[in-house]
Amino acid sequence: MxxxxxxxxxxxxxxxxxxxxxxxxxxxxxxxxxxxxxxxxxxxxxxxxxxxxxxxxxxxxxxxxSENQKEKAQIAARVAAHVRDGMALFLDVGSTTAFAAEELRQKSGLVVVTNSIGAAQTLANHNGNRVHFLGGELQSNERGTFGFVTEQQVRRFALDLAILSADGFSAKQGILYHSSAEAQLARVVAECTEQLAVAIAHPKFDETAPHCGPSPRRIDLLFTDQAPGKKLAAALDGWGVRTDIAPGKQG
Structure with missing residues (x-):
């Protein structure tokens, strides 16, 4: 079949x-x-x-x-509005990032660096995009590659914007991951990009995970669908993170 x-x-x-x-x-x-x-x-x-x-x-x-699809689609539209034709981008394996990849099909001439099978397949050979799929160990449960080779290859790129997902967002430690390999790759990507964005739906504000991603002070933008609570909002303000909230979920 x-x-x-x-x-x-x-x-x-x-x-x-x-x-x-x-x-x-x-x-x-x-x-x-x-x-x-x-x-x-x-x-x-x-x-x-x-x-x-x-x-x-x-x-x-x-x-x-399959979770929070409406919210992820709204967030993806905000991400796409921020991206300009011809930018060099990193997209990770997150589900919200998968929605963003769909929205980015309207852009042209992108240089897309990704460890995500889905993002690569969505954007390759479309509107003059150039897609670089990172090597490394394939983790089929995440539909992407991770590990030393992946990290070494991403270091070869000078990115305009990296779009990361996360499993949780802590007011104390920033973005969190269940996978140590995903957290490590996110930290490496943060070193290679001019601007770092996180795209997550609001239920992640209440989630926790054991592995820390990049320093929250390194994050420039948070794309989400609902305003964070007071504690996280204060932390974001202190870190200098600008929050972009998708229309329709602002209160």
């Missing part, structure tokens, strides 16, 4: 829009096929996409991509 093969090539999970482009069919056709394959037990359907069924099917990315 072509759709199952496409899911394997995309790391085990994907949004319907990604699958439609890869298979050169309509999203409606993809949705119908996913529904049939879900009933047959070949894939597992989530809102907006699917992931391969099996003992390791409940990937981290598949779970995250």
């Amino acid at each position: 072509e759709l199952v093969d496409a899911l394997r090539r995309l790391g085990g999970s994907a949004r319907s829009a990604e699958l439609a482009r890869m298979l050169d069919v309509s999203e409606e056709t993809v949705r119908r096929t996913i529904k049939a394959l879900d009933k047959a037990g070949a894939v597992q359907r989530v809102h907006g996409g699917a992931f391969l069924a099996g003992p390791q099917s409940a990937t981290s990315f598949a779970r995250r991509i």
Whole structure:
């Protein structure tokens, strides 16, 4: 089955829009096929996409991509509004970043550096974009590459803007990650970019995780869908982080 093969090539999970482009069919056709394959037990359907069924099917990315989709789409639109044609960007493996990659298809001449299978596939060979997919160890549950090789390769680039996701945002320590490899890569990326942005939906303000990302004072922009609480807002102000809140969720 072509759709199952496409899911394997995309790391085990994907949004319907990604699958439609890869298979050169309509999203409606993809949705119908996913529904049939879900009933047959070949894939597992989530809102907006699917992931391969099996003992390791409940990937981290598949779970995250199905959560807070409306908010992530609003945030992605704000990210795209900040990006200019021809910029050199880094995009990570985050689910909100995946929505941003979709929005960035309207831009042209981008130099995109990414460790995300999905972001690379979304933006490559489109509107004159040049996509550099970082090598390293592939972690299929995150649909991306990590580790020493990944970090060494990203250091070769002079980026205009890096767009990071996170698993939590602490008023004391800044952005937090469940994965030490993801946290380490985020710290390296922060050293290679002129401007550092974080794109997360507001539920992450209440989440915690054990690994620290870049120094919060290094962050320039927070793209989100709802104003942070007083404690985090005060911390952001002290760090010099500007908050860009998507319309419709400002209170």
